[in-house]
Amino acid sequence: MRVVGDIDEFALIARATRFLGGLSAAGNVLLGGGDDAAVLGLPPDTAAVLTQDALLEGVHFRRDWSAPADVGWKSLAVNVSDLGAMGARPLAATVSLALPPDLPLTWVDRFYAGLDECSRRYGCPVVGGDTVRSPAGIAVSIAALGSVVPGRHLMRGGAARGDLVCVTGVLGQSAAGMACLAAGRGATGVAATPVARHRRPQPPVEAGALLAAAGIASAMMDLSDGLGSDLRRLCEASDVGAQIEMLRLPISDDTRRLAARLGANPMEWALHGGEDFELLFTVPPGRWAEVPPLLASLGVSATIIGRTGGRGVRVLDEAGHGQPLRPRGFAHFAPE
């Protein structure tokens, strides 16, 4: 079996080019990979949106749990999710790969194949980056560039007192999928969708862009660390409190059934599971009626889960008792 250390850097870059050239002829790419940098034309009257996020072996994924194509998909998906959360549309991405010399070349090829699939799904061509030898473990860092109408970008800090707190899609699905894998269960039946979503998040990037362009939402971010952590961040940035209701949290039937089988609490997954990569946003009550039809055109659902106001972030449980919502999401440097 050939490994990364068997070929030189240029041969490795040539392999990447074979997989990633697909969208480089896209309209916005004035110059794709292979030079010192890529040149991208922004749509008229837009500003650039830039984000960067890394995935590390042993921290964000394990080689024995995640197929290389899924790591490739996810490493771009988490970045386009950040673009969507600003209300931006993806333009292009660059990828920085650090690879250990003993890594099989088939792993690298499959990683690129998954990256390319995600790139095509979101219309976000990979136009450059670099590949270096890693002393230990795989490290992927992707930067994504998007465009947004200036002044229409949506921040975390825009929520006003009395706004509705909303989310797209369903919550806790990725956590359900991960719990299923951790328990050694198969990925069929009710586990199929949760496991698939855990492996390949599907951030509703176009929904974010539509909400921003229509000027409906007042604040927005993506749900990466769990509602408990992320809603707190949105509230702190907006200087408001919020109360959400457990009974309103959108949880799929598959997630509920998996929770019952595994003896887990689906509410915990929905509140603290993380990695859903859905949108968390706030809307003035008078604008809510516009949201469902707008997002329905994309096949994306939206749910009101609470309202801003009061002090701190609170959650009403099934019995109607309020309690503080504390973050229990993933923090990389916290004691384990």
Place this chain on the structure above:
Amino acid sequence: MRVVGDIDEFALIARATRFLGGLSAAGNVLLGGGDDAAVLGLPPDTAAVLTQDALLEGVHFRRDWSAPADVGWKSLAVNVSDLGAMGARPLAATVSLALPPDLPLTWVDRFYAGLDECSRRYGCPVVGGDTVRSPAGIAVSIAALGSVVPGRHLMRGGAARGDLVCVTGVLGQSAAGMACLAAGRGATGVAATPVARHRRPQPPVEAGALLAAAGIASAMMDLSDGLGSDLRRLCEASDVGAQIEMLRLPISDDTRRLAARLGANPMEWALHGGEDFELLFTVPPGRWAEVPPLLASLGVSATIIGRTGGRGVRVLDEAGHGQPLRPRGFAHFAPE
């Protein structure tokens, strides 16, 4: 001594924000760090230029050889160098940091201080990114965004037969500095400038932007791996040969003296040392006269080192004998 593992991710990000907020109020930054992504306004009628490059501990730097502030400086400098090589002006950058838990927090603070210095030098504010735990070793990946007038960007593939082959500044200086450090010599006297340039490369980014805007150069790239590797790439991309003359290579007196002391060949450093981060560019002979006065306004020198034409890439030695110029630059996956 406090280490990275002692504080949580949010505290670490807060430390970064203290160091890197300086330029976020710059005119092009519509929204700086702290949200899902940054928003940047491009100057009117420009296209975006995007590049990304990583620096890994044990591959690109050693903690016992490089001060943390120098690693911070260099990790941004290599990226703005790529922007300059396209003829672009820097707009903003994001940084992805992977840090081992046992790393002293003072290392991180000093890294940010050096990054901030480079950011100010090149007017390239750091507007986002992420910080994650690393299982082994420090990994830095930076993405830099710039702007260029569409159609004025300079590629590697634009050289025509008969163009002059030129470089900015002096060559072999970084290799001289590294050789000095490797030999355990001090960084004073004739070693001062070479060692300083090795530690903190000073890519002539503005010179690249001026050459591009004036439409003088036909092809351009930055010298990162050494002239032997990089001129070959430019020639292959342009589908031309080239011949350069050793006696024309700009080598500083300090570099020559250091070579004499260390028993090294300064020509080898100039041809194959790498990491000079000067510009390699080609100019039609009729346009050369414009180059020195244009770059002199920035305090940057330029030297004709040869001419495109013929087959392959050749070098005339001091005795006037031609020989093929073979790459001996740094290739990450090559056998060691």
